[in-house]
Amino acid sequence: MSQNIKAHIFVILATFLVGGSFIVSQKLTGTIDPISITLMRFILASLILAPFILFIKKYRIKIFSTFKRTMLMSFFYSGYFIGMFKALELTTALNTGAIYTLIPLLTGILSIFIFKQNLSSKQYMVYILGIIGTCIVVFKGNLDLFLAFSLNKGDIIFSFTILLMTLYAITSKYLYKKDDELLVVVFMTLIGGCIWMGLALVLFDIPLEWGKLNTTNFLNIGYLTIFTTLFTVFLYQSANVILGPKKVMAYVYLNPAVVGLIAFFIDGIIMNFFTIIGILISAIATFILLKSR
Numbered sequence: 001m002s003q004n005i006k007a008h009i010f011v012i013l014a015t016f017l018v019g020g021s022f023i024v025s026q027k028l029t030g031t032i033d034p035i036s037i038t039l040m041r042f043i044l045a046s047l048i049l050a051p052f053i054l055f056i057k058k059y060r061i062k063i064f065s066t067f068k069r070t071m072l073m074s075f076f077y078s079g080y081f082i083g084m085f086k087a088l089e090l091t092t093a094l095n096t097g098a099i100y101t102l103i104p105l106l107t108g109i110l111s112i113f114i115f116k117q118n119l120s121s122k123q124y125m126v127y128i129l130g131i132i133g134t135c136i137v138v139f140k141g142n143l144d145l146f147l148a149f150s151l152n153k154g155d156i157i158f159s160f161t162i163l164l165m166t167l168y169a170i171t172s173k174y175l176y177k178k179d180d181e182l183l184v185v186v187f188m189t190l191i192g193g194c195i196w197m198g199l200a201l202v203l204f205d206i207p208l209e210w211g212k213l214n215t216t217n218f219l220n221i222g223y224l225t226i227f228t229t230l231f232t233v234f235l236y237q238s239a240n241v242i243l244g245p246k247k248v249m250a251y252v253y254l255n256p257a258v259v260g261l262i263a264f265f266i267d268g269i270i271m272n273f274f275t276i277i278g279i280l281i282s283a284i285a286t287f288i289l290l291k292s293r
Contacts, residue, residue, distance in 0.1 A: 007242040008290070011251050014235035019258035021228035023266065024220045031217055032209040034085040038078075039197040040210060040221060045230040046190045053187045062184040069175040070185060074192025076168035077233075082200050083161030091154025097138040097256065098149060099158050101131045104289070106166045107249040114170055117246065126288045130253040133281025137256035141274020169236075169245035176241050186234045250289035253282040 028037060053059045087096060105127040111117040139145040151159075176185065201208070213221070239248050257279040263269040271279075 003242050007239040010235040010239045011243070011248055014232045014239070015251050015254055015258050016262070017227045017232050017235075019255060019262050021224055022259050023262060024223050024228075027220050028217060028224075032212055033206045034088075035082060035197060035200055035204070035206055036208050036210070037221060037224075038081050038085075039194065039201060039208075041225045041229045042078075042190050042193040042197055044221070044225040045233075046187065046194060048226070048230060049183070049187045049190065053184060059181055059184050059187075062181045063188065066180060066184055066188045069171075070188035071192045071195070073168060073171045073175060074189045075196055076164045076171060077189065078193045078196035078200070079164040080161055080168065082197070083157060083164060087154040087158035087161060089154065091152055091158065094138060094145065095149065095152075095155050096158050098135055099155060100162060100252065100255070101134040101138070102159075103162050103166055103252045104130060104246075104249045106162065107169060107245050110166060110170055111244070111246050114174060115244070117244075123289070123292060126285050126292075130250075130282055130285030130289070133278045133283075133285055134253050134256055136278025137260065137275050137282065141272060141278065166245075166249070169240060169249055172237050172240045173245050176237075182234070182238060182241075186230075186237055189233055189237070190229070247290055250286050253286045257282060 025034075028034075031037070053063070084096065105124075108117075108119050108123065108127060112119060135146065139149075200206070236248065260269075260271050260275060260279065264271065
């Protein structure tokens, strides 16, 4: 199996894991502050990975050489979560879902300046097609919901927040060196995430309140820790190095479709006709972007 095919499989797997995280995260809503939960995820993921890094010399000696670079990467990664949670205090998940569709286009534009990758007029049209398709899914084909969409303070915060996710994708490619050990990069990114999330707790004066969590909550956090923190950081980092951020971010258009499919198989929620059409449009846009050089 070629490196490219393996990288695409990694992104597809990560997309499904992230899709599952939306459903699991919804079950944790209202328990404790989301930033506190995210800090717990980062700490637990770091502890799981720590023995593999600290007890193997070839990984251990790479810790300090990757620290500065991963601190910058983790700043953007953690900043995205902090911004998302703060935005959701002022806006709706529907609005953030619509704004999130701008990430692939934003990644493509920034890649022009950082990686000197040009965008053709065809690619711009495909990005717009992907945004349209994903918005149809987000708004469930309901024109009234779409027309009711208007930017508020939370939406403006989230608009800046998606820039952080874009910068994370770009820096994870740009700052990666050939002699880096991928596992160490993942570990140090998680450690950096712990530091930045800890600072956010202090800055926003957020209590931990981990004692309020019950067994079911911990099981849900376990899924988020192992599958959508530890695994996805590894999968996205691996794919970014091989495919580059433009192609990895093209899969963003498939996120609502994946959430819909998971909801169908788990909860039996059936998608309407317009949602299915939106999924097909998003899939076509993703396929075209992946086929482009």
